[in-house]
Amino acid sequence: MRAALYYGIEDIRIEDIPQPHPGEGEALLRVGAASICGTDLRIYANGHHRIPQGIRRILGHELAGEIVEIGPGVSGLRPGMRVGVAPNMGCGTCAQCVSGWTNLCSDYTAFGISLDGGFAEYMLITAAALRQGNVAAIPEDVPYAAAALAEPLSCCYNGQEAVRLGPDDVVLIVGAGPIGLMHALLAKLSGARAVIISEVSEARLQQAAAHGVDVLVNPEREDLSRVVMEASSGQGASVVIVAAAAPRAQEQALELAGRQGRINFFGGLPKDRPWVQINSNLIHYKQLVVTGTTGSNVRQYRSALNLISMGRVQMEPLVSARLPLDRLHEGIERARAGQELRIVVEPSG
Numbered sequence: 001m002r003a004a005l006y007y008g009i010e011d012i013r014i015e016d017i018p019q020p021h022p023g024e025g026e027a028l029l030r031v032g033a034a035s036i037c038g039t040d041l042r043i044y045a046n047g048h049h050r051i052p053q054g055i056r057r058i059l060g061h062e063l064a065g066e067i068v069e070i071g072p073g074v075s076g077l078r079p080g081m082r083v084g085v086a087p088n089m090g091c092g093t094c095a096q097c098v099s100g101w102t103n104l105c106s107d108y109t110a111f112g113i114s115l116d117g118g119f120a121e122y123m124l125i126t127a128a129a130l131r132q133g134n135v136a137a138i139p140e141d142v143p144y145a146a147a148a149l150a151e152p153l154s155c156c157y158n159g160q161e162a163v164r165l166g167p168d169d170v171v172l173i174v175g176a177g178p179i180g181l182m183h184a185l186l187a188k189l190s191g192a193r194a195v196i197i198s199e200v201s202e203a204r205l206q207q208a209a210a211h212g213v214d215v216l217v218n219p220e221r222e223d224l225s226r227v228v229m230e231a232s233s234g235q236g237a238s239v240v241i242v243a244a245a246a247p248r249a250q251e252q253a254l255e256l257a258g259r260q261g262r263i264n265f266f267g268g269l270p271k272d273r274p275w276v277q278i279n280s281n282l283i284h285y286k287q288l289v290v291t292g293t294t295g296s297n298v299r300q301y302r303s304a305l306n307l308i309s310m311g312r313v314q315m316e317p318l319v320s321a322r323l324p325l326d327r328l329h330e331g332i333e334r335a336r337a338g339q340e341l342r343i344v345v346e347p348s349g
Contacts, residue, residue, distance in 0.1 A: 001016070001017060001018075001019040001120060001121040001122050002014060002015070002016060002120065002121050002325055002326075002347065003015060003016075003017050003058050003116075003119065003120035003121065003325075003347075004058060004059065004060075004119040004120065004325060004328045005017070005056045005057070005058060006043070006044070006051065006056065006057045006058070006059050007056055008047065008053065009044070009045065009046065009047050010044060010045065012044065012059070012328065012329065012332075014325060014326055014328065017120075019121075019122050020122060020123075020124040021069065021071075022069055022070060022071035022074075022124060022125075023071050023072075023127075024071055024072050024073050024127065025071060025072075025073045025074060025127030025130060025131070026070075026071040026074070026124060026125060026126060026127050026130070027067055027069065027070045027071065027074055027077055027124075027125040027130065027135070028067070028068050028069040028070075028122055028123075028124060028125070029063075029065045029066065029067060029068070029083070029085065029122065029123045029124075029125055030065050030066045030067075030068045030121065030122055030348050031060075031063055031064075031065040031118045031119075031120060031121060031122065031123055031347045031348055032063075032064055032065040032066060032082075032144030032145075032147075032148075032346065032348060033063065033064055033065070033118075033143075033144035033145040033147070033148040033322070033344050033345070033346050034060035034061075034062060034063040034117070034118030034119055034148060034344070034345050034346075034347065035060075035062035035063070035145075035148045035149060035151075035152070035342050035343070035344045035345075036060075036328075036331050036332060036335045036342070036343045036344070036345065037061070037062055037152060037335075037342075039061070039112075039113075040059050040060065040061075040112070040332070040335075041332065041335060041336055043059060043113070044059070044332060048113060050110075050113050050114040051113065051114070057112075057113075057116060057117075058112070058116035058117050058118075058119050058120045058123075059112045059113075059117050059119050060111075060112045060117035060118030060119035060120075060345070061087035061110060061111050061112030061113065061117050061118065061151065062087070062118070062148045062149060062150075062151040062152060063084075063085055063087075063111070063112075063117065063118030063123070063148050063151075064082070064083065064084040064085065064138060064144045064145075064147035064148045064150070065082075065083065065085075065118075065123070065144060065348070066080065066081065066082055066083070067079055067080065067081040067082075067083060068080075068122070074130060077130070077135065081137055082137065082138045082139075082140065082142075082144075082147075083135050083136060083137055083138060084135075084136050084138050084147045084148070084150050084151075084301075084305045085111065085118075085123075085125065085129065085134055085135055086129075086134040086135075086136075086150075086151065086154070086296075086298050086301035086302075087110045087111040087112055087113075087117070087134075087151060088102060088103050088108055088109075088110045088134075088295060089102060089108060089109050089110070089126070089128045089129050089132050089134060090102030090103075090104075090105030090107070090108050090132070091105050091107040091108070092128070092131075092132065094106065094107065100297055100298075100299060101297055102132065102297055102298060103158075103294065103295035103296055103297050104294075104295075109126075109128065111123065111129075118148075118345075118347070119325065119328060119345060119347065120325070120347055121325070121347045121348050122348075132298060133298045133302070134298055134301070136301070136302050136305050138305065138308075138309055139309050142308060142309050143316060144346070145315075145316065145319050145322055145344045145346070146308055146314075146315035146316050146319070147305065147308060147309075147315075148344060149178075149182075149308070149315040149318060149319075149342060150301060150304045150305040150308055150315075151296070151301065151304075152178065152179060152182060153182050153186070153304040153307070153308065153313065153315070154296035154300045154301040154303070154304035154305075155179075155266075155293070155294075155295055155296045156179060156182045156183045156186055156266075156304075157186060157296060157300045157303060157304050158293045158294075158295065158296040158297070158300050159183070159241060159264045159266045159291075159293040160183070160186055160187065160190065160241075160264075161300070162262075162264055162291040162293050163239050163241070163262035163263070163264045163289070163291060164262060165186075165187055165190050165192065165239050165262075166190050166191060166192075167190065167191030167192070167193075168191070168192075168193045168238075169187070169190075169191075169192045169193060169238045169239045170192070170193055170194045170196070170228075170231055170232040170235070170236075170237050170238050170239070170258075171183075171184075171187045171192045171194070171195050171196065171237065171238070171239045171240075171241065172196045172197075172198065172228055172237040172239070172240045172241070172253075172256055173187070173195065173196065173197050173198070173241045173243055174197075174198045174199075174240070174241070174242045174243060174244050174246065174249045174253070175197075175198075175199060175242070175243035175244030175246075175249075175267065176197045176198075176199035176201070176204035176205055176207065176208040176213075176216075177204060177243070177244075177338070177341070178318050178341045178342050179243045179266070179267075180197060180199070180204075180208070180243040180244070181207070181208060181211050181213075181318060181341070182313075182318070183241050183243055183266070184197060184208070184211060184212075184213050185211065185313045185314075186313065187239075188212060189307070189312060189313060192239075194214045194215060194231045194232070195213050195214045195215070196213075196214065196215040196216075196217065196227065196228060196231055196237070197213045197215070197216055197217070198217050198218075198219050198224055198249075199216070199217075199218065200218055200219065200220050201338070202218065203339050204338075205218060207341060210317070211317065214231070215227060215231050224252075224256065225255065225256060228256050232258060235258040235259070236256060236257055236258025236259070236261060237256050237257050237258060237261060238257075238258055238260075238261055238262070239257075239261065239262050239263075239264075240253040240256055240257050240261060240262075240263045240264070241263075241264045241266050242263070242264065242265050242266055242267055243266045243267050244267050245267045245268060245269055245270060246267070247269055247273065247275070247276045250265055250269075250276050250278070251276050251277060251278055251279075253265075253290075254278055254279060254282040254283060254286075254288060254290070255279075255282065257282075257286065257288055258286070259286045259287060260286070260287050260288070260289075261286065261288050261289075262288070262289045262291070263288060263289065263290045263291065264291050264292070264293060265290070265291070265292040266292075266293060268294070318341045318342050319341065319342050319344050320334075320340035320341045320342060320343060321334065321340065321343050321344070322344050322345075322346050323343065323344070323345055323346070324345070324346060324347075324349065325345055325346075325347040327345075328345055331343040331344075331345055
């Protein structure tokens with residue numbers, strides 16, 4: 001089979017390798033679509049501590065496809081089933097796992113990071129993934145490219161659960177990339193009174209305008225505080241989601257939130273610049289709730305996949321390009337440029 005093998009920093013090679021076959025409790029997936037995300041770009045540029053030097057790895061953890069073979073002992077799956085796959089598995093026994101938060105397991109495994117992922121024609125689904133419910137069916141009319149985006153959508157779902165986003169909220173989202181737009185779609189679905197997106201890239205703002213965002217603002221050209229106050233009748237945002245790796249945006253979130261506002265630091269900061277200075281009196285006197293979230297659990301993944309399957313959120317408009325596996329390098333560079341939304345690789349054509 002054809003696969004994109006990660007050999008090390010900025011070294012991915014498209015090669016022919018043996019096709020895997022499922023063993024006890026395993027299944028084989030023909031990959032229909034695998035999206036290129038920020039984690040893939042960071043691994044490509046900087047490596048990952050769960051990919052030891054000298055280990056070849058197939059990246060790609062936002063994926064969907066068709067079951068083509070099942071191993072002994074597998075129930076609930078059959079060849080021909082179309083499925084989405086949540087990438088992260090926990091150890092299953094730690095306090096986080098038994099609480100359902102496998103994404104917070106300190107001994108997790110993940111397709112596309114510690115296990116071979118979706119940038120290949122076929123991917124082996126482990127017994128642990130099947131046991132933990134990471135594989136879920138999708139309808140015939142849902143494109144694989146849309147289903148592959150259930151994983152990042154589920155991460156947004158996690159963030160919005162943390163801030164209890166709901167009807168009548170005035171929501172400020174910082175960042176208009178694919179993640180920011182997914183947050184906007186979920187916020188509208190939850191009944192938010194107004195969704196504001198702040199973004200310094202005019203290209204990103206133009207893309208956001210096509211997705212029904214209520215208020216668009218470039219903080220380098222307009223006073224963001226004034227815009228938020230106008231949209232919230234002078235109260236400030238009831239929910240602020242910082243979906244950008246921007247220290248100043250995290251600091252400013254406390255200023256832009258209204259009393260009893262809820263804030264989610266969704267985007268992680270660079271490891272060499274993780275510190276911010278915040279006015280803790282704003283948290284104290286406004287009774288703010290400040291949260292952080294990372295990844296998603298299987299329940300949230302399945303909920304996000306159901307929203308896509310039922311047509312409640314439309315993921316296809318967020319796909320800027322569909323490329324064959326042999327053009328993965330082009331897809332990486334286009335994703336790095338940040339001028340488009342999601343670039344999706346379709347390994348099996």
